[in-house]
Amino acid sequence: MTIAPQCVVTLHYVLVDAAGQVLDDSRARQQPLEYLHGHHNIVAGLERALDGQAKGAELTVTLMPAEAYGLRNEALKREVGRDAFPVPELSPGMRFQTPGDDGPQIVTVLEVRDDSVLIDTNHPLAGQTLRYELEVLTVREATRAELAKGHPLPPDTDHTQVEDKKLL
Template sequence: MSITAHQVVTLHYVLSDVLSDGSTRVLDDSNERHKPLEYLHSHDNILPGLERALEGKKVGDELSVTLSPADAYGLRNEDLVQEVSRASFGSAELAPGSCFQTEGEAGPQIVTVLSIDGNNVTVDTNHPLAGHTLRYQVNVLDVREATRAELAKGHPLPPGTEHGKVEDRKVL
């Protein structure tokens, strides 16, 4: 079965950042966690560039996909670096490099603390991987039809669930 819209795809991946000299730095490896990624194809569950590359692939296929910043998390926007009041963080411990998830105009966003100067905190609301070229090494493990409940929810559901609730199971 080939990967097409409305199918649940299970895969292992290694995500790397492609550095300016062409070398790579591994950012995430599902193999190391022994936990493959499962997603619902064509429902905006993964990066669009990666999803396009997976279209038509089959179980057992292995591929390498390099995504430019525009096809991944976008280009860096220096207008998204701003100074805010320390009070905006309540009692949270702050240090350069600290990351927080906040609600932005377009939904949840990650905020990274760049520097702290007294009561002023400089933050960056660009995605941490904005401006980065990314490389995915992917191994397709499984492809199956999504259930009606998964299509309604827009993502895969754990086995034994219907409409998001665990079904009663009888022990035989």
């Protein structure tokens, strides 16, 4: 079976920046990535590169910023009230996950002022050229429940119960 929309794919990856620094390694964490192909679970450029691949495929993919986490947008830097943060002590470089219009987003603290905080809501990898070293471990058809949810479900999930609840 080859990777196509509506398939659940499991893979190992190493993510490297343009300077050659390893940013993430699924093997080191002993946790492969599982995603639902065609449902925007991973960056668009990576999904395009994996389309048509099969179990056992090994490939290296270099993505320009627009194909990965986007270009940096200076308009995404802004000042917010200090009371917007759940912790009393803040320092530059701290990151928080907050709800966003398109799902959760990461907010990076740039500067802490007396009554406000300068933040950056660009993705931390925005503007970077990234290299992925990939190994496709498995490819399978997604269940109806996974398609309804838009992502793979844990292995111990009773897919029929999930589907029945959706019908209620």
